[in-house]
Amino acid sequence: MLTVKNLNKTYSDGTQALKEVNLELPSGMIGLLGPNGAGKSSLMRTLACLQHADSGSITFNDIDVLNSPNTLRSVLGYLPQYFGVYPHMSCQALLEHIAVLKGLSHAEIKQQTSELLDITNLTQAANKKVSRFSGGMRQRFGIAQALLGKPQLLIMDEPTAGLDPLERERLHDVLVNVSEQKLVLLSTHIVEDIENLCHHAALINKGTITDSHSISQLINPLNDSVWTVPIDSVLPDTSVVLNKQYHFGQPSLRVFNKTSPCVDAIPVSACLQDRYFLEQSEAMA
Numbered sequence: 001m002l003t004v005k006n007l008n009k010t011y012s013d014g015t016q017a018l019k020e021v022n023l024e025l026p027s028g029m030i031g032l033l034g035p036n037g038a039g040k041s042s043l044m045r046t047l048a049c050l051q052h053a054d055s056g057s058i059t060f061n062d063i064d065v066l067n068s069p070n071t072l073r074s075v076l077g078y079l080p081q082y083f084g085v086y087p088h089m090s091c092q093a094l095l096e097h098i099a100v101l102k103g104l105s106h107a108e109i110k111q112q113t114s115e116l117l118d119i120t121n122l123t124q125a126a127n128k129k130v131s132r133f134s135g136g137m138r139q140r141f142g143i144a145q146a147l148l149g150k151p152q153l154l155i156m157d158e159p160t161a162g163l164d165p166l167e168r169e170r171l172h173d174v175l176v177n178v179s180e181q182k183l184v185l186l187s188t189h190i191v192e193d194i195e196n197l198c199h200h201a202a203l204i205n206k207g208t209i210t211d212s213h214s215i216s217q218l219i220n221p222l223n224d225s226v227w228t229v230p231i232d233s234v235l236p237d238t239s240v241v242l243n244k245q246y247h248f249g250q251p252s253l254r255v256f257n258k259t260s261p262c263v264d265a266i267p268v269s270a271c272l273q274d275r276y277f278l279e280q281s282e283a284m285a
């Protein structure tokens, strides 16, 4: 269990990236969902003890994270949003190098690197330079290095950004397989990834957590209240336009309203994306 209380973070230029963040996260695969600039990376870097918080507390199981960063580091795996690599090192050599830096014994290094290359489907590419990897391979390598030392808390900042559909699917397989008996916190602005992978999500906007629940609890308030309507519909004041969507190039609107907003409205089942857009529109209001 990860508990965050009244966490604040302001950068030296005065940007307040986190404002009174409160969170209680269970184990398993957890999504952190918010638009660009919401504060996802700021929260993750603070959780990973890579930057100081102004105030607040973080506990992971029995660890007081902000006061015992080294204890946290011994159970932490972290994949940053921008993962740099040494250009001339092979996949295997770099993984072993990071394992040494993490303080693993010789026997652990041998066993874990071979196991992690296998899990992340990189055994065939073990002797290739990581700098020559495709985006998906590089992200899988990022996960392999984050898993060295068998962390109990795995923090991954936008691991699926920029991947093609097949690469994303491969990465999803890896993530689902490693999430057992761990807390895996995954940030993204891709709602679909969270719907596919996570059982719980925290929504973040402008540095504040606006909700944190199971995916079904997040969606339930929208049940029987989402409609698609023709683009030129006249809508009641009570309705909120969630987004404009296209199907075979034809536009329509996706609308939130407790009752049918117009004669042509077609009821559709609510999804996390609807909740996300509703959050954005309320945040803008």
Ligand SMILES: Nc1ncnc2c1ncn2[C@@H]1O[C@H](COP(=O)(O)OP(=O)(O)O)[C@@H](O)[C@H]1O
Pocket: 011, 012, 013, 015, 016, 017, 034, 035, 036, 037, 038, 039, 040, 041, 042, 043
């Ligand atoms: N090192 C930094 N110095 C100053 N401002 C920053 C820094 N890192 C992030 N920010 C600002 O903090 C806010 C949150 O950024 P970030 O945590 O990167 O959001 P996200 O990961 O959700 O896109 C943004 O306004 C961003 O410009």
Ligand SMILES: [Mg+2]
Pocket: 040, 041, 042, 081, 157, 158
């Ligand atoms: Mg980010």
